[in-house]
Amino acid sequence: MSFKISNVLLAGALLLVGCSGTSANTVDKAYNSKPNIIFIFADDFGWGDISKHGHPDIRTPNIDRLAEEGSEFYQFSVSNPVCSPSRAAVMTGQYPARNNVHRHFSGIDHHLNFSMADWLDPTITNMPKVMNSAGYVTAHFGKWHLGNNGGAPIPTDYGYDEAKVFNGKGPQTTFAQLYDDAIEFIQRNKEKPFFINLWIHETHLPHDPSEESLAKYQHLSEQDRVYAAVVDGADQRIGKVLKALDELNLTGNTLIVFSSDNGPEHTGDKKRHNDGKLNIMQGKYPYGKYYSTGSSGGLRGGKRDTYEGGLRVPFIVRWPAQVPAGRADTESIVTAVDLLPTFAEVGGALLPDNYQSDGQSILSLLKGGSSERKQPMFWEWRYGNDENMQPMLAVRDGAWKLFLHQESGDVELYNVMRDRAETMNLAQRYPERVDRLSALALAWKATLPEQPSINATSKSRVQR
Secondary structure, eight states: OOOEEOOOOOOOOOEEOOOTTSOTTOEEOOOOSOOEEEEEEESSOOGGGSGGGTOSSOOOHHHHHHHHTSEEEEEEEOSOSSHHHHHHHHHHSSOGGGGTOOSOOOOHHHHHHTTOOSSOOTTSOOHHHHHHHTTOEEEEEEEOOSOOSTTOOOGGGGTOSEEEEESSSSSBOOTTHHHHHHHHHHHHTTTSOEEEEEEOOTTSSSOOOOHHHHHHTTTSOHHHHHHHHHHHHHHHHHHHHHHHHHHTTOGGGEEEEEEESSOOOBOOOOOOSTTTOOOSSSSSSTTTTSOOBOOOTTOSOOTTOOSHHHHBOOOEEEOTTTSOTTEEEEEEEEEGGGHHHHHHHHHTEEOOTTOOOSSOOOHHHHTTSOOOOOSOEEEEEOOOGGGTOOOEEEEEETTEEEEEETTTOOEEEEETTTOTTOOOOOTTTOHHHHHHHHHHHHHHHTTSOSSOOGGGSOHHHHTO
């Protein structure tokens, strides 16, 4: 696969960084190189889990700092409400169903039940390949979950120069160590343009909060205390990465994106683990499954829901002197498949001629301009073959979002600009709009492959 490299270099200027947490004497270098890119992708982190979004208890000063020094986009959504397909969309710039990634990667029986691949196809266009083509040194630290069975490729097979992961094959890291891995990589590559996927564990189970973080939230109930401490720990570690950039004079030439793979998990179960006792230090990850109390910030649903609570997550972008500071864009519609074409434009890479993204570059929007959505956005929620149900489809076009339940024929229609909590089903009021959006969803569905490619299928499965 051939890539074309743009000769355009993004010229930098001498920047004085006088933001909070940065020394007044810190001066970023005069850069005549491409900007560095760090994409922080949290796990099950809800829209309402940061203090800037109004959480009543949790404090996230470092994530808030990113928002205050950059821009937020309130209409951002991911392309699936569970882990693996959401991450596949980011990696490829294509809806996950286009590459037969429908649920989380697990064992072959699970994959067969959902007619899905055994791993993300490593031969297709993806983010590290694109960024490598533009002269970036690339790395992935943290969660992988794009294929972890015996025959799955390792992350460097996808184009990364370096990788340390969990939930995947290859060199391993831990939930806490991955941040230090990233900092060490930055220190070694500070003279080069670098691209880092920093896919953190928080706030996914199992929870492993520090005593220091737990002490900050002693006034909360047991469940809420543990969850708040987990978020607190993530925020502190993100702060370490920001501090490293400051100390290396890289802040002004580094684009940081913070987001989450899907909406929050919420067990809703008030039972206690370990026979009703809060057992903080005995054994590794003692909290079991009863401590996820993430906040969607008033949005309907959460993880595994294609309602907004499962899809709409934080999207914060900081790039000093390029992205406006303190901006909160509540109208522009942005989605996860936009990231690959956007990063490509930021880095000066031209995408391959035979590649078609489902997204679009939003660089002009990030820089304070506008970006008109060219195509509707689509989702497919696939049920297992053992349930014998047709997939549920969803489509959003502008303010309008439609759910098409193919099995029952039921439809739901919401104006999510005016009704972010999706409480008013307007399907009966706007039948023509229902017909048009239903036709769009079905036409999109007809373009999707039924079976994965041979490059995403294990030999043991083929032999069955």
